[in-house]
Amino acid sequence: MRGWRSLLPVFVFTVLYAVVSLSVTNSYYQLVMTLVPVWAIFGLSWNLLSGYTGLISFGHAAFFGLGAYAVALGQIYFDLSPWVLIPIAAVIGGMAGLLIGFPTFRLQGHYFALAMLAYPLAILYVFEWLGLQELTLPIKRDNPIAYMQFNDHRLYTLLALAMMLGTILLTRAVERSRFGMALLAIKQNEAAAEAAGINTLAWKLRAITLSGAIAGAVGGFYAVVLLVVTPQSVFGMLVSAQALTVAMFGGVGTVWGPVIGSVILIPLAETLNAEAGSRFPGIQGVIFGLAIVCVILVAPEGLFWKIRDLLRKRPASPKAVIPAAPAPAHADTVAAPMPPRPKRSHGTGDVVLEVRNLSRSFGGLKAVQDVSFKLRQNEILGIIGPNGAGKTTLFNLLNGFLRPGTGEILLDGREMSGRKPHELCEAGIGRTFQIMRPFLRMSVSDNVVVGAYVRAGTDAEARRLAADAIARVGLTEIAGRIAGELTTKELRLMELARALAGKPRILLLDETLAGLGHDEADEVVAVIQRLARDGMTIAIIEHTMQAMVRLVDSFLVLDHGAVIVEGEPEAVTRDSRVIEAYLGKKWVAHASH
Ligand SMILES: Nc1ncnc2c1ncn2[C@@H]1O[C@H](COP(=O)(O)OP(=O)(O)OP(=O)(O)O)[C@@H](O)[C@H]1O
Numbered sequence: 001m002r003g004w005r006s007l008l009p010v011f012v013f014t015v016l017y018a019v020v021s022l023s024v025t026n027s028y029y030q031l032v033m034t035l036v037p038v039w040a041i042f043g044l045s046w047n048l049l050s051g052y053t054g055l056i057s058f059g060h061a062a063f064f065g066l067g068a069y070a071v072a073l074g075q076i077y078f079d080l081s082p083w084v085l086i087p088i089a090a091v092i093g094g095m096a097g098l099l100i101g102f103p104t105f106r107l108q109g110h111y112f113a114l115a116m117l118a119y120p121l122a123i124l125y126v127f128e129w130l131g132l133q134e135l136t137l138p139i140k141r142d143n144p145i146a147y148m149q150f151n152d153h154r155l156y157t158l159l160a161l162a163m164m165l166g167t168i169l170l171t172r173a174v175e176r177s178r179f180g181m182a183l184l185a186i187k188q189n190e191a192a193a194e195a196a197g198i199n200t201l202a203w204k205l206r207a208i209t210l211s212g213a214i215a216g217a218v219g220g221f222y223a224v225v226l227l228v229v230t231p232q233s234v235f236g237m238l239v240s241a242q243a244l245t246v247a248m249f250g251g252v253g254t255v256w257g258p259v260i261g262s263v264i265l266i267p268l269a270e271t272l273n274a275e276a277g278s279r280f281p282g283i284q285g286v287i288f289g290l291a292i293v294c295v296i297l298v299a300p301e302g303l304f305w306k307i308r309d310l311l312r313k314r315p316a317s318p319k320a321v322i323p324a325a326p327a328p329a330h331a332d333t334v335a336a337p338m339p340p341r342p343k344r345s346h347g348t349g350d351v352v353l354e355v356r357n358l359s360r361s362f363g364g365l366k367a368v369q370d371v372s373f374k375l376r377q378n379e380i381l382g383i384i385g386p387n388g389a390g391k392t393t394l395f396n397l398l399n400g401f402l403r404p405g406t407g408e409i410l411l412d413g414r415e416m417s418g419r420k421p422h423e424l425c426e427a428g429i430g431r432t433f434q435i436m437r438p439f440l441r442m443s444v445s446d447n448v449v450v451g452a453y454v455r456a457g458t459d460a461e462a463r464r465l466a467a468d469a470i471a472r473v474g475l476t477e478i479a480g481r482i483a484g485e486l487t488t489k490e491l492r493l494m495e496l497a498r499a500l501a502g503k504p505r506i507l508l509l510d511e512t513l514a515g516l517g518h519d520e521a522d523e524v525v526a527v528i529q530r531l532a533r534d535g536m537t538i539a540i541i542e543h544t545m546q547a548m549v550r551l552v553d554s555f556l557v558l559d560h561g562a563v564i565v566e567g568e569p570e571a572v573t574r575d576s577r578v579i580e581a582y583l584g585k586k587w588v589a590h591a592s593h
Pocket residue numbers: 327362365367385386387388389390391392393394434
């Protein structure tokens with residue numbers, strides 16, 4: 001119900017646009033009225049990949065052009081109708097997306113964007129080489145409707161509007177599903193998304209396939225509207241730039257963005273081109289270039305988000321404190337007396353995680369050297385050591401961010417080393433990060449749902465698992481808030497809930513108390529203790545020794561990548577090697593009081 005009501009503005013806009021377009025009689029303006037939804041659809045297709053995943057594509061013309069040529073060639077050589085050819089163009093665009101995406105998703109950021117730029121340019125030269133410089137669609141006077149050749153050009157506008165509405169509904173459905181959630185999570189933090197159990201490559205491939213299919217279909221329709229196809233007009237730089245510009249100008253990651261961008265920019269560029277194109281050739285490119293510059297300066301995420309943020313009267317950029325406080329070189333020796341560690345039955349169960357002789361080097365640096373330990377059901381293991389001792393690298397090996405050089409990782413007796421992060425998450429390894437990786441634009445609830453999908457079969461089950469995890473960390477009251485508005489403590493707890501929502505066998509907590517005040521740290525410690533009491537198995541990296549001695553059942557002390565001591569807190573904190581390498585003399589003086 002809520003979903004349908006939120007679509008009301010879309011329907012109202014479409015109806016109004018249709019009414020206005022029906023009143024236009026000038027054939028040039030009729031064409032402009034048709035091009036607005038055409039470029040909006042192309043922008044929506046770009047948005048589906050780049051807006052939602054953050055992987056900027058400079059090469060969407062590849063799909064658009066293939067669609068346009070598919071329709072033109074299909075009609076010229078096989079006398080097929082565009083009613084049949086446009087769906088075929090969609091299939092070709094989708095397949096091209098899959099073929100292009102598979103190798104190109106190995107690249108990240110700017111490298112991905114630049115690689116995408118190459119595809120339409122390469123295809124453009126291939127089509128020129130094939131001698132397909134200019135294709136004109138044959139006029140079908142005997143059966144115009146069957147060949148989508150309308151005498152009344154306003155019908156093109158209505159058809160384009162219907163396609164736009166369909167694309168908006170499709171995008172909206174994607175946005176609200178596990179698919180959209182995965183894409184948004186990838187955009188905001190791909191590593192965190194992988195660690196939360198999302199198979200990022202698979203979702204990105206689905207996105208580029210769907211995006212390519214939409215671009216292919218609209219490219220095919222464009223050929224029908226203009227009746228002429230040239231390599232430059234469908235594979236050229238301006239074509240890719242137009243998709244990117246309308247979406248970025250209007251707003252990335254929302255269905256409204258490309259529509260707003262197209263409604264403003266296309267009539268502007270077309271009118272200026274008609275009025276001044278002969279005196280200033282390429283004026284359209286100038287308009288799109290200026291639009292991008294303005295947007296980057298004034299509203300980097302596009303008009304839609306800028307206006308929404310202004311209406312909500314809050315800063316556009318999230319105000320959460322993201323970086324964790326820099327970790328001390330030595331253990332934190334707070335002056336407060338050390339409270340006793342609560343006695344509980346622990347660490348007596350089966351071995352959940354066994355690490356055997358794990359090593360990993362970076363060049364000549366042995367970041368983790370021959371580390372072995374066991375983690376039993378319901379145990380809390382504290383991993384401590386000076387800065388650079390290899391603690392985070394150890395976690396990165398355990399959750400698959402890094403591949404081990406040598407050694408074994410056994411989870412419930414099954415060998416896990418070398419698996420991808422999302423596979424390890426699925427197998428039961430949940431983790432949080434030293435530098436937090438929240439999805440800032442998403443609500444607390446949605447952040448946690450992302451972590452639940454690895455265990456849930458349906459959206460409803462994911463929501464239930466997420467609500468349960470949120471309750472376990474005590475954030476139920478703020479579940480609807482946007483993550484960007486949370487305090488550091490709330491963000492830490494939200495990350496904990498995200499890891500918990502996937503029902504992990506073990507939790508890896510990387511400096512979960514970093515950046516927290518004394519009382520806040522106590523609250524988070526209480527949550528972790530409660531989790532352990534409920535049966536969770538936990539490995540935690542932390543510098544705050546006061547909290548650690550209260551919390552953990554045993555310590556693993558690392559120095560220069562190797563284990564120097566392991567055992568119960570009482571013994572470890574008295575060990576001279578630990579005092580020398582990590583705790584320091586101040587600790588001894590303090591602990592003896
Ligand atoms: N990707 C990488 N490439 C090269 N060197 C790395 C990489 N990751 C970590 N290192 C190095 O490996 C060593 C161990 O780093 P790691 O971050 O695991 O230490 P840490 O014990 O977690 O330290 P801290 O307490 O400061 O977080 C450091 O010398 C670090 O510079």
